[in-house]
Amino acid sequence: MPADSSLSTPGRGCGPLLQRQTETRPLRQRLFELLRASGASSRSDLARELAVSPASVTAITSELIANGLVAEVEGVPRDASRGRPPVALTVRPDAFVIAGIKLSDDAHSAVILNFAGEMIAEATTTSAAYRMTIAETLNETEEVLEAALAVAGLRRGDLAGVGLGLPGVIDHAAGIALWSPLLTERGVALGAMLAERLGLPVAIDNDANLLTLAELWFGAGREMSDFVVVTIENGVGMGMVLQNQLFRGGHGLGMELGHTKVQRDGALCRCGRRGCLEAYVADYALVREAQTALDWNRDTAESARHLLDRLFAEAKAGNQAARSIFRRAGRTLAVGLSNVIQLFDPHLVILSGSQMRFDYLYAQDVLSEVASLTLDTGRPTPRVEINAWGDMVWARGAAALALARLTEQLLGENRG
Amino acid sequence: MPADSSLSTPGRGCGPLLQRQTETRPLRQRLFELLRASGASSRSDLARELAVSPASVTAITSELIANGLVAEVEGVPRDASRGRPPVALTVRPDAFVIAGIKLSDDAHSAVILNFAGEMIAEATTTSAAYRMTIAETLNETEEVLEAALAVAGLRRGDLAGVGLGLPGVIDHAAGIALWSPLLTERGVALGAMLAERLGLPVAIDNDANLLTLAELWFGAGREMSDFVVVTIENGVGMGMVLQNQLFRGGHGLGMELGHTKVQRDGALCRCGRRGCLEAYVADYALVREAQTALDWNRDTAESARHLLDRLFAEAKAGNQAARSIFRRAGRTLAVGLSNVIQLFDPHLVILSGSQMRFDYLYAQDVLSEVASLTLDTGRPTPRVEINAWGDMVWARGAAALALARLTEQLLGENRG
Structure with missing residues (x-):
């Protein structure tokens, strides 16, 4: 019915x-x-x-x-x-304290918030491995949490709950990481394992969803009922709010914008397929081209972040190959954004993630390209905003997840 | 909030x-x-x-x-x-009678349903022009409605309401056709104009939404809470049901799957842009290639439908150029369907529209292509169903729209 x-x-x-x-x-x-x-x-x-x-x-x-x-x-x-x-x-800010943690392939971050959603402390740690075993994941998660607790002068027992975000396909409801580029294994019951390790309630989710929650709770989406968040870092993620609610797709596993195809038989994606959006705009896609454009020494263990910063500096200095890399990424991103706008017709599109430090990706010609690719049918053009919150926004989103779960428990049981 | x-x-x-x-x-x-x-x-x-x-x-x-x-x-x-x-x-089937009308570029159809949603009569008329003025649109709409009423042995005054569907960007809430390939003008207050002409309540909507409503009320979507309908005819349309409700996008104007890009600088679309999905799979895209593949006489006024039927017969008989046309359409459709699945993760995808008579579009290799383009992350593969309702399904969807509005008026005012 x-x-x-x-x-x-x-x-x-x-x-x-x-x-x-x-x-x-x-x-x-x-x-x-x-x-x-x-x-x-x-x-x-x-x-x-x-x-x-x-x-x-x-x-x-x-x-x-x-x-x-x-x-x-x-x-x-x-x-x-x-x-x-x-x-x-x-x-009452002091009623409860919660933590949010975001895992990524080179660094992890954690924040401690009070019950009013205000930041108490933050911490960042580096990751030992790009792909982690479950044991390593639990260890590194605990480590970054302890670092943030130390800054706050709190003990683990002071926390009312923990939110954790990581890239990949996460079954939030079941607390299972079905697939993540960070994990060596599939189908990991990460929520339950971490809850047991920490002795605390744990909620997990895809990192793009966390960022969308952060926008909904604390950011540009606070006043909007419908908006889309597109994140570009090591991969391309997407989160969507419909009617003030996070939409997670029909099966609740999230939206894989990064693996929609923008070019048949196109660039090779790390998922093994060709022509995925992220194979043109994610960090790894820019890195592999940067190695061609720059005087790159394969014997040096240069981090992806450092290499891309170097590429950006070269582009700004007039290096045509470097500029061409960012320009292609921007033009392809325009295709992806235009497709999102055609399908969802959102009021607001928020671009976020560490690549937003490269202004080529949201330069005026990219936004013009989005408009020129989008059917002109009289519908209003969505606003495009660049999120400049910095790296801690992910962990704040994870904390929002924990805060949402806690509030739901406190206010949902004996309903007024 | x-x-x-x-x-x-x-x-x-x-x-x-x-x-x-x-x-x-x-x-x-x-x-x-x-x-x-x-x-x-x-x-x-x-x-x-x-x-x-x-x-x-x-x-x-x-x-x-x-x-x-x-x-x-x-x-x-x-x-x-x-x-x-x-x-x-x-x-009570006899409590009310309503009508549904679908306009298209070569023929219009109308159905009369009773209050139980059962078909009483149907009629089809041909269209005088591909693009119509407002006066022509009102005349032809009235004509097909009168034809169906005559079959039913009813008069216009017996109707409690009319639903009308046409391709394009339709603001259903305001009753305005912002843009339609059938109309010579933009921003037409078609709902109000037709209501005045007929002296009856009128609801209008995009035709893909009507088809989605028909599936929700009478078809394969009846038992599903989340599904997607993709229609292929003169254009490519999309409708989506989330939680048993039609989703019309952030501004309520529908989802333009047909104009999402599958190839940068690709085939020319009738919207004037390049690389749109419908520029590869819609009728007009196949027609322009068919003219190359077949022994086509440009002096003959052959209908698109007839030309495509001839193309299909040639393909079945082994004509390689004809097969290549359908194969490319099928492979490109696979890209579009895979993108829809990556983003919405629906439980069911229904393929519909007159092109479904060409089995190349949903042959096993097309469905395999969809699977191979879609990220394997442990999420369930959606069922793909082919709608074989025939041409009257659109008009039945339009009637469902009228029925929905009537029921809402009857049951919504004095709430139980």
Whole structure:
């Protein structure tokens, strides 16, 4: 049976159903998340914003205060000359502490956040191997977490939960890494293994989804109901938010934009196939071309990051081969972005990942190319934003995952 | 603020949110649609299937019976030897009559359905022009509708609503054809114009969405929560159902699979760009190659359909050039399907449209090509089904659109 999307627009097949979808979360959770997003709000502001009665807000906030999740603070007076300032509410930052960890092929990062989503500490460690065994993965994950805890002056037992992100096809619901370029094995029950190792609740996900969550919780997507995130680093990832919710594909395993084909019999991808988008724009694709363009010594153990930075400097200095590498990557990225826009028609496209330090990839001619490849049918052109959060954004997304799970447990059990 | 998807699984970012989404339609509408899908059900079966109390079902069905939408019929006895058969409920087929119309570049079709979604009559007319003015469009739409009404022995006033589908970028919510290959003008308020001409409520949509609705209401998608429909005719269309709801993209204007790029600087598309999927697989793409492969006389006004049928016969008879045309179309379609699977990871892909009479497009080697282009990451391979409903499926989808709008009006106003 077809299901309808909304209480207010019950039409199945009539109207842009997903667009009109109304809020279905419990009121207490909506109130709580509104409060966290706003920093501090008065009860009357919350009631107005949620379009519910002040009495409902008072009942819910009393319970949240009693549970230690929310506190009263002195609000900012609207008019300094008139009496005492109104009482505002805020999420209690000290109620819980959570951690987020992102694994990648050369370095791992971890952050510690408080319950208000504010950063307490961060740490980065280098990885011993490009592909890790399960034992190595658990060891290195623990190591970067301990490093962040040390910075924060906290112990592991202080944490209420951990979120972990890594590239690949991750079954978030089951906590299984079906395939990851970082792991030597397939079908690893990484969530359960890490939970056992750390003695803490653990949620895992694909790293592009984490970055999308970070945008949804803390970033440019905070005010948007539908947006797409495209990440370019060692691979090309994609995350999508529909109606304020992360979309993970029909089977919940994520969207493989990096392996959509942009050229038949094209460049060889590390997946073994040809013509994948990431075979033109990911780090490894640029590295193999850089070796031709630059005076590269194969006996030197130069890191991919360093080689690409050198390539970028050469391009800026006028090296035509170096420029040609970035230009092809940009033009091919334009094909991928145009395809995404044709299919999903998002309001916003966020480009992210470490390659965003190479401005060739989002230069005006690349964005013009996207527009020229996209059917002109009167639909609005989506905004394209470049994420410049730096490397810690991934780990913050992982922390958002842990925070989401914790909030769901706290507010979902005894529903208001 | 991020919105949660469900009352039962309030986790934002935790779990495959759209997958776990629960039912949010009013109970009376869910009950009604379950009844229509099942044909006839007892009150106790309805209560069990909807997981609600028998008392709720009795209250709602009493109201639906009083309103003339539902009737009691004699049910099938479970055990012939034991007493009188149970009373079953059914949607009253005669409660309303609606029409669905599909416009295309060479022929138009219309169907009349009863309130139970059963076909009463159908008709087809030929089109005078490939591209029509608004006046021609309204005239030809009226003509095919009148033809179907004549077959049914009904008058226009007997209809409760009309659904209309045509190719192009259609703003369904606003009733505006932003761009259609059939129309000489852009931004046409076709919904309102046709409603005024016919004196009836009219809903319009992109034809691929109609076909997706037909699958959702009457076809292979009836039992599926997530599926994709790809249509190949004069163009390439796509429709997608997520969580039993039609997805129309971020702006509600549909998904332009046909204009995603499969080859940089590739074949010229009728949109004016190069390398679009439809420039390799749509009718016009095959027609222009057929003119080279066949002994084609440019002075003969041979229809595209006839030319392609001749091409297909030649291919079957061993003409290498003809086979090469279908083979390239099939291989390129495989790229498009593989990209769709990488991005959306659907449970089912339905191939539809008049080109499905050419079995080269879904031959085993095409499906093998799809598999070989798709990343092997342990995710389940989607089922691929070929729709063999014939030409009337489009108009039935248009009728489903009208039926959906009518049901929404009847059951959405005074909510149970």
